[in-house]
Amino acid sequence: MKIQPSFPIKRRITRKKHFDESDDDANNNQEILAAEKAFEVDFFFVMVDTANTSLKNRFEELGVFKEIFGFLLSSSNLKSLDIIELRKCCTKFSQTFSRKDKLTNKVIYDVDLDDLFSELRMLQMTLPDEPMCATEMFDFIRNINYFPNISIAYRILFTIPVTVASAERSFSKLKLLKNYLRSAMSQERLNGLATICIEKDLLDQINVDNIISDFASKNSRRKCFT
Structure with missing residues (x-):
């Protein structure tokens, strides 16, 4: 941060030094070193450890997110997977988003594993050659309207926030x-x-004038004056 540290030094009372007394400069230097060491141990190391732990936890969470949704993030990731790897990704995704019904005690899956695998295999051959991100792939799927399980998977992807x-x-x-002015809202x-x-x-993309005109036309207290 290019900030020069300055540590407060207590004002020492100067008095006449006798011939058998020790040097005060050495004591002052020891006080400065003690303040620097206290700052390093009590503040700097604590701040670095906290930042390191936070970054480590964040990257671990992002790693788990990539393991579940990595094959859906781009067209290049999807096309690079072979049949075995794609099957593993589909199994991981299906098992992650599954729940057990309390009444029937059966496991309910948000997407069907076999159908998702078949749709992704077909999508690998359908996608264009130019690279596409997740949102572009989702728009491409919606325009085709032929991959329902992949569409559900992308809705789950866009619903779960990374941060x-x-x-x-x-x-x-x-x-x-x-x-406090809107306390009764x-x-x-x-x-x-x-x-x-x-x-x-x-x-900003909505035309507010049409909404205001529609609201004004439906107001029962509005009267027409001729």
């Missing part, structure tokens, strides 16, 4: 919406305003 940044942004918007209106603030990019 908590979007959730943190949502909470940061909440303190701007729910202030209902939950429905708060959800609507929060959605508008969070999805501002989609809101």
Whole structure:
């Protein structure tokens, strides 16, 4: 960070030094070294260990995410898999998103393993040669409308967030919406305003004039004056 550390040194009272006394400069240097060592042990090493642990946990979570959804992230990843590797990926995905029914005690899978494997094999031969990301592959699948299990898999992929940044942004918007002037706001209106603030990019694409005109036409208190 290019910040020069400066450690506070206690003011020492100067007095006349006799011939048999030790040098005060050595004691001052020892105090400076002790302050540097305390800063290194109590703050610097703790900060480095915390950052290292956080990064390690984050990359481990990303590694687990890649093991489950790696074959869906790009067309190059999907085409590079052979039959055995693709079968393993489909099995991992199917087992991850499965649940047991409490009434019948049967395992319910979100996607069928055999159907997903067959659709992915067909998709490997259908995809164009140019590289495609996950969103482009999902748009390609929706236009074809022929791979229902792959479509479900991509919906699960886009639903699960990799980080908590979007959730943190949502909470940061909440303190701007729910202030003391809006203490009587209902939950429905708060959800609507929060959605508008969070999805501002989609809101800019909507023609607000048509919505206002439609709302004004349906207002029962509106009167026509001639």
